[in-house]
Amino acid sequence: MKELELKVFPQREEPAREMNPLPEVRRGAGVELRKARLSDVDAIYWLIRYWAEKGLMLVRSHSHLYENIRDFFVLEDEDGQIVGTGALHVLWRDLGEIRGLAVHPQRQGEGLGRWLVLAAEREARDLGLPRVFAWTLQVGFFRGLGYQVTTREALPPKVWSECNACPFYENCREIAVVKWLYPREADL
């Protein structure tokens, strides 16, 4: 039998990565909302990573972003920079999660975060999804958009699907907030 030949591949030099390559953005530049494209993944990655390094959200790998790109929206300014991102991920027939919500640090407080959440909610309604929730440390922001704080136990176990991979698993500080997009049968 022929011996399996072991081939030695040359090691690839990893390019030195700058820790924070978020580009400067022009504050007044007009912004357009659209669904994300694969070519947006690097910009989405760095935006989320910027806030994840500050402990405000969960970092997302490139692999996760490519696999879930159809969940994402982006806000693009007129210079072509991605200044915000957010996603709606369907978990079950009556539950969706708002994920990956991040606005560029130089474009905070301009209503962009609210725009992204409303876009995710509109998509949820179009899909017939009655309820959305988020894990967050920005409870005041979500409250202002009609979300209520809920307990982990009030949500189905599926909402913990990503917790196993989370570095804060043991010391999770995130709070669950939920919003019904249609009146609940019980409320009618």
Ligand SMILES: CC(C)(COP(=O)(O)OP(=O)(O)OC[C@H]1O[C@@H](n2cnc3c(N)ncnc32)[C@H](O)[C@@H]1OP(=O)(O)O)[C@@H](O)C(=O)NCCC(=O)NCCS
């Ligand atoms: C949270 C975040 C998405 C908000 O985006 P933003 O574009 O700065 O917020 P907006 O300008 O759309 O704010 C909408 C409203 O929420 C209020 N708001 C914003 N952040 C708030 C906060 N942390 N607490 C309380 N209220 C807040 C605003 O004052 C505004 O109120 P108004 O309608 O009365 O004027 C943004 O600050 C961000 O990227 N944070 C870092 C990442 C993060 O924490 N993501 C959330 C993960 S779930």
